Amino acid sequence: MAAATDQATREIPYVKAITEGVQQSLHEFPEAFLAGEDVAVAGSVFGIYKGLLAEFGEKRIVDTPISEAGIVGLGVGAAATGLRPILDIMFMDFLGECMDEVANQMAKMRFMFGGKAKLPVTVLMMGGAGMSMAAQHSQSLEAWLCHLPGLKVMMPTTPYDAKGSIIAAVREENPIFVILNKLSLGITGPVPEEPYAIPIGEAIIRREGSDISVVAIGRMVHEALTAAEELAKDGISLEVIDPRTVQPFDTATVIASVQKTHHAMIVHEAVRFAGIGGEIAAQIQEEAFDYLDAPVARLGAPFAPVPYSPPLEKAYMPDAKRIAATARETLGR
Amino acid sequence: MAAATDQATREIPYVKAITEGVQQSLHEFPEAFLAGEDVAVAGSVFGIYKGLLAEFGEKRIVDTPISEAGIVGLGVGAAATGLRPILDIMFMDFLGECMDEVANQMAKMRFMFGGKAKLPVTVLMMGGAGMSMAAQHSQSLEAWLCHLPGLKVMMPTTPYDAKGSIIAAVREENPIFVILNKLSLGITGPVPEEPYAIPIGEAIIRREGSDISVVAIGRMVHEALTAAEELAKDGISLEVIDPRTVQPFDTATVIASVQKTHHAMIVHEAVRFAGIGGEIAAQIQEEAFDYLDAPVARLGAPFAPVPYSPPLEKAYMPDAKRIAATARETLGR
Amino acid sequence: MADGPSNEVLLDIHERMVRIRIFEEEAGKLMENGKVPGALHLYVGQEAVAAGVMAHLSDADQITSTHRGHGHVVAKGGQFKEMYAELYGRVTGYCKGMGGSMHISNFDIGILGANGIVCGGPPIAVGAAFSNKYRETDQVAVTFFGDGASNEGAFHEAANMAALYKLPCLFVCENNGFGEYTSQKRHQAIRDVADRAAGYGMPGVIVDGMDVIAVYEAAGEAINRARRGEGPTLLECKTYRFYDHVGVRGMGIDYRSDDEVKEWKQRDPIKLLEDRLAEQDVLSNDDAAAVHERVRSEAMEAIAWADASPYPAVENLLDDVYYNGE
């Protein structure tokens, strides 16, 4: 577990924190470059790379064809030969287009060839629903990546973590995914100007509490904090844990929390079935069985693709209200 | 839960049961065809389609180029226009090559277009390790598929179920995957000659027992039965449950068993982290929390790609010995 | 082009183009006024492609469309009401509000999906064409895709399979010069996507995508060829989108010059056709204006209808994830 984030007076939005993380990484490593669809001239359809082309030029900010498998392959080959690629896959829904490169090449290259390859490659992609982008542009597929030995996976939830995760990822010597969240682009928070890395594999307790440990994945952290605020009024105290890295997973921090609260729930935007909530719930009951006063609860999306229609999409995504209800149910009050 | 399988005197191997399932499905549905790499002239590299080209001709047994995305797309388009494709993806490791077609097209087409499409498409693929095929030809990736609303997933473990699953799948009106197991091709068992379907979504209890419920996925069923045999000598009684379908999952049968035994473990060949064992363990503690005398245990592969070297591969895969040890540990005896 | 299409065909094509233009103009306004959510990729400027191709197809023929799909749907016979309702996310929409702009579609008239995945359509169209051949019908499957999409692996696999099996299929590449904000010369080293056809063993044809009659005739030839069982064709239509990649004015990204846009607008496919129709006394300027007016009021009516339609009910969310026997 890490200490609370450094304070910094400057507040910037998540979108700018991403830019800064990439920018400072490119300064840190001359062998680092950014490649992806519309990352250069357009600065990304999410605006996350605005200004980088002007600063670093075409050699290091590389627009690619619409060829996700080609992009990941390019990253793997470049990383294996001494570069430090930062790849952008735009929407994480496009993972399917390059899943072979990810699963069979990137994740396995080091192991399969006897530990010879070193692959410092970072993949950035935008996940999550909430913008009426419908079924093919709104998914949360972190469970696929977490199931693949050889990869690491971060899911930054604040501007501070967005910048710090990207810098950590680019410094990392193994393939690592940083799953960004499109609905969070506008949220602001303190972000130091100098480069810093958040520790890979360390969870952070976003709010201390005593009644129930809420492991919130990605954007759900904010919903959990709202729920905690709400329930505090009724004297119910939520401890909100943001794993920040989902592979490797900081089990210790979660277990310590559950040993204190005796109750746990996990919330993620992904559909519940075979989501990483199952993994975390299984781990909690494995390691803190005797501490649990109630089953570990899981909250996730219903078993359907993400709907377009705004009221349905809203109903689809777990939110503070449902987190509060689940917490109450688990606590029986 | 289903009753024990029908008895039939004829015993045939798993490989032949597959052939017969496909053959009888092709007889049942004139709109059904089989397409995939080397399914026709070669009758599959696993020998599972031997004789079908001679019987049904080139129109219905279709060799494709090495184009997994193209194959799945072909199946989706054909199914949406009235055919009933049976697709073969050879090794399930090649899922990455066609994951977009699977996840973004096949799984979502019905939902995304307002329930207009009906997609009776069956995908057959061979999973699992044990033949020194190394990291890219030995994986168990069922967790990826189970996480996708719109799909169903079966994992037949016996010749009887292999045939019955394929027939059930081809009769099914939704996209469905039948994950076959390469190491099981030679195992024999009773298989009725006439066509029959095993019920999709129904688990079967392979062996009744009273001390611990072992949910065994895929080939692990056989290892669990061996472990049960072994432990019976020491008076430890394992109930071995074969879910047969992993999506949708027959939670009720598992819960009823756990309510009886008060102990549970899950075993699968896939790596443990984010495998479906997590989902099942989470469900068990959610629904049978008060019945559990110990944490639900999970056994899976260590967090590494599948190694080539025979002794390492053997150590990598969960087996009867480790199942027995885990059961003992859970039971504390 | 000795004879050229009949007057009836010309008027039909004109109607389709005007319907697309007006549907899109009004959709763009709805977006700008915050009436419809999500990402809207408008087809304005490319009308000649959808109209020229679709004029050859019946409801039984299939198409696959793209993220920029409204034009294809309108040209294939999609109704404004159900289309706008879909943009509004209402249960009366073609996809019951589940799909939205990127998925607006109607299976009943052979539209096997618009697709939010670039190059999602071609493999599916090949499957439909396979089915047509299997079922021994004379249906044709047409897949629309962009210059950007031609760099996806799925295009390659689909094209190879279509040619190998000699399927009744037409690959229509709408080369509008850009994939999002990346110009063609920055995404591929070739000028003509049609150059790829030879690599699959199918004919590659290039046509002026602003000239609907040229599109109509080239598409007709390719579709007839497909119906005769002679296999697929890659038809590249050189065209341009008048609006930005997303929405009307887009995100203010500087990726093409105003001059370039202006130049292409001088070849507005509807204006080009209307000039010709007036010249050939098929449709006077006044009559053309009347068509626009009639379609515009149909659009306004449809929008009002859509806006008054109910949202889908939350409790129906899971209804169409799986087919459960009617």
Add this chain to the structure above:
Amino acid sequence: MADGPSNEVLLDIHERMVRIRIFEEEAGKLMENGKVPGALHLYVGQEAVAAGVMAHLSDADQITSTHRGHGHVVAKGGQFKEMYAELYGRVTGYCKGMGGSMHISNFDIGILGANGIVCGGPPIAVGAAFSNKYRETDQVAVTFFGDGASNEGAFHEAANMAALYKLPCLFVCENNGFGEYTSQKRHQAIRDVADRAAGYGMPGVIVDGMDVIAVYEAAGEAINRARRGEGPTLLECKTYRFYDHVGVRGMGIDYRSDDEVKEWKQRDPIKLLEDRLAEQDVLSNDDAAAVHERVRSEAMEAIAWADASPYPAVENLLDDVYYNGE
């Protein structure tokens, strides 16, 4: 071919080919005798391709190989001991026994993996070529792939990117007429994979893959072009595998005629070269036989060494999943 390669080069190429042939013959025997597990895809018959190309490369140049990769590894300088040890699954193997036949490789001499995934290599080679250009070296990346692999989407994406960025890259298609048991005419509607080059804007060259000198010269030209910064080439080598898809005699599938095999064997690339070398007084038949003998005994020695090597320890299984700072 006025001058042709020097004698030194000819002998070097001959040595590489013989090494491949003998490595594979012995590997085949090991498999047939149950000494090595897994799937063994042998390169016998295609030696001229690996040897002719690799003669132009230094250890610094990169290649990506395939499931049929032993020949590439031998030709690039892989040592028999570490290669056989890998087939045996021993810790002394190039991949410490983790990879086996389909992954046998040696990063130290620029082999960025053999690949069990058909067409796994081309995108990675393009990445290496990108890196070469980025780092402003004169390294070239060569990717080997089959006729079957040319139908994978990954080939398309990789080729387009290589041409777009003008990368120092060579695409070598080893067209042996089959993808597994499916003949080329049953997997693509074209005869020459090189026809695809134009669709990416790169030259496509066809060469007799049984004639090592032809391969050597065509590859040399393409590699020089790449080193000069003029971009990639698609070099198609028409060749044939003398053994079955897997193993030596394979699975008894009836997919090609004995006559066809016999005919191709008459153009055995090693015999063709040796005839020429004898004729040109570069290497007598006796001297050639001595080379074979020397290499054979090296192979036998390596096999014995490999067979005596230890298996990796189970407790080291997780060591190389992640890099943990040396």
